[in-house]
Amino acid sequence: MAKETIEIIPADGxxxxxxxxxxPRVLYKGQQGFAPPLDAERWTLxxxxxxxxxxLVESQAWLARKDGALVGRIYAQVYKEAHAPVGASxxxxxxxxxxxxxxxxxxxxxxxxxxxxxxxxxxVNGPFSPSxxxxxxxxxxxxxxxxxxxxxxxxxxxxxxxxxxxxKKAHDLISYRYEVTDKDRLAKPGILARPEWRxxxxxxxxxxxxxxxxxxxxxxxxxxxxxxxxxxxxxxLKEFLSSADGLKLVxxxxxxxxxxxxxxxQAFGIILPNLHEITADLDGRLFPLGLPxxxxxxxxxxxxxxRLALFGVRRALHRKAAGGAVILAFIEECxxxxxxxxxxxxEFGWVLEDNIGMRRPIELAxxxxxxxxxxxxxxxxx
Numbered sequence: 001m002a003k004e005t006i007e008i009i010p011a012d013g014x015x016x017x018x019x020x021x022x023x024p025r026v027l028y029k030g031q032q033g034f035a036p037p038l039d040a041e042r043w044t045l046x047x048x049x050x051x052x053x054x055x056l057v058e059s060q061a062w063l064a065r066k067d068g069a070l071v072g073r074i075y076a077q078v079y080k081e082a083h084a085p086v087g088a089s090x091x092x093x094x095x096x097x098x099x100x101x102x103x104x105x106x107x108x109x110x111x112x113x114x115x116x117x118x119x120x121x122x123x124v125n126g127p128f129s130p131s132x133x134x135x136x137x138x139x140x141x142x143x144x145x146x147x148x149x150x151x152x153x154x155x156x157x158x159x160x161x162x163x164x165x166x167x168k169k170a171h172d173l174i175s176y177r178y179e180v181t182d183k184d185r186l187a188k189p190g191i192l193a194r195p196e197w198r199x200x201x202x203x204x205x206x207x208x209x210x211x212x213x214x215x216x217x218x219x220x221x222x223x224x225x226x227x228x229x230x231x232x233x234x235x236x237l238k239e240f241l242s243s244a245d246g247l248k249l250v251x252x253x254x255x256x257x258x259x260x261x262x263x264x265x266q267a268f269g270i271i272l273p274n275l276h277e278i279t280a281d282l283d284g285r286l287f288p289l290g291l292p293x294x295x296x297x298x299x300x301x302x303x304x305x306x307r308l309a310l311f312g313v314r315r316a317l318h319r320k321a322a323g324g325a326v327i328l329a330f331i332e333e334c335x336x337x338x339x340x341x342x343x344x345x346x347e348f349g350w351v352l353e354d355n356i357g358m359r360r361p362i363e364l365a366x367x368x369x370x371x372x373x374x375x376x377x378x379x380x381x382x
Contacts, residue, residue, distance in 0.1 A: 004067055006104055008111045011061035011073065020061055021046055023073050024097045024153075025284045031155065035147035035276040036284040038294075044246075045134060046075075046095075052238040053131050056083040058119070061095065062111050064104050072098030072105065075130060076112040078119050079233065085132065087230040088170070091121030091380070094129035096138070096158060105161040113380055122381045125170055125231070127152075132231045133239065137173045137350070137373025138162070145370050148307050148347045149275045151175065152373065162376055170377040171230055174359065175349025176367035184335040191328040201325065203333045206256030206268070211244050217258070217265050218310070225267075225312030229352055231375065250275060250298060254337050255306070259313075259326050267313040267326045271334075271346065273303035302342040307349065319357055327361045347371075 011020040021043055025036035046061070048054035057077040064072035075095040084090050093112045098104050116124055129135040129152060139154040147153060191197055206214050215237060223234045251272055259267040278297040282290045311330075317323030334346070348367055351358050 006107045007065040008062050008107050009065060011063050016063060019070055020063060020073050022284060023070060027097055027099060028153070028155065033144045033147055034153045035280060038279060038286055039284045040286045046130065050242070052236055052242055056080060060115055062108065064098065064108050066104060071101065072108050074108040074112050076115050077130065078116065078121065083233055086228065086232040088125045089121065089123040091116040091124045092128045093124055093126035096127050097154070098158065100155070100157045102161055102164065105158070106165060109165055117380050123377065123379055125375055125377050132233055133235050137375050140372050140374045142371030146305060147276050149272055150309060151349065159374065167376040167378045170375045172353040173350035173373040173375065174353055174369055175347055175371040176362050177370035178346045178348060178365065178367045180338050180343050180345060185339040187335045190332055191325055192332055197325050200262050201329045202260040203329060204258050204260065205254065206258055208248050208251065208253060208256065211248055212241060215240050215244060218268050221265065221268055221314055222310065222312040224315050227315060254341065257330060257333060259330055261322060261326060266317060267330060269308055269330055270310040271306050272309045274305040274307060277301065277303055277305065304342060304344045306343050307347040331361065331365050
């Protein structure tokens with residue numbers, strides 16, 4: 001019997017790039033908890049010419065072929081010294097997807113590790129797909145949870161295979177599910193009604209017509225809020241602006257918040273509708289008929305689920321009463337707006353497992369752990 005051969009090929013050129021982007025929906029189609037992302041959205045995420053992230057790194061992607069069929073993919077990158085992540089290695093891997101075959105997964109990780117070693121790496125972290133500010137972590141809990149927009153899904157065997165190859169847990173990323181109930185919709189003002197905060201705290205809606213003008217404030221607060229978190233790499237204004245037009249297309253008017261304290265913007269949040277509710281039958285394809293269908297559905301669909309995709313509170317308020325008041329005011333405003341929204345559940349994610357200051361208010365408000373994504377680490381030293 002002929003031995004099965006595994007070939008690792010660079011995902012260079014248009015044909016291989018398109019195959020790299022669509023491979024997860026080919027491998028995982030029909031599996032519970034998986035929802036195929038839109039191919040066009042994957043192109044903007046992974047194309048070096050479209051995503052400003054790739055100006056910060058040197059990178060390479062690969063595909064695995066077994067007996068003529070594509071069966072896996074992986075990506076590796078090294079951040080330039082000026083953009084080194086906080087605490088994490090500049091050498092990283094991401095986009096690991098494959099069939100349940102240790103030989104395939106081993107060949108993919110060996111390709112990435114070898115490429116990183118050639119560039120002087122002695123430690124690797126991941127997955128970051130492609131960055132901590134986009135899709136991070138390998139799913140290790142919540143495989144059958146409701147799929148959520150811009151959150152990676154992986155089958156259980158991938159984590160086990162990585163661990164057999166010497167990868168260890170570095171950090172877990174926690175996502176919470178919050179059920180919106182009539183109690184939320186009928187809730188009375190709390191922190192916003194207290195005399196000591198009533199005149200100091202103000203909440204306004206992000207101006208979607210001038211989202212580019214809001215971008216500088218959002219990026220400033222986000223980078224300040226996350227600057228001490230493990231794995232953090234500053235979110236560049238160009239990165240945010242590259243996705244601003246897409247945000248305007250999918251974000252409802254009431255989905256963006258800015259919290260001001262004493263007249264100064266101190267926190268923001270962006271809640272996105274869960275596009276998977278309206279894209280399942282498109283199977284990732286927008287052309288030729290998918291795009292008009294998607295636009296029509298975005299305008300008319302009453303979304304039942306959404307995700308708090310971006311959130312930040314200035315670092316000066318962390319672990320202070322004012323910071324707690326800002327977070328509670330944000331939660332109260334979400335509850336107030338739920339009175340006119342069809343949302344039935346919101347995913348808050350993700351939060352670093354040791355970020356107790358952020359996790360405690362979410363849990364006190366009624367959030368329960370829904371998914372855990374894991375960042376791994378491995379020594380590449382001889």
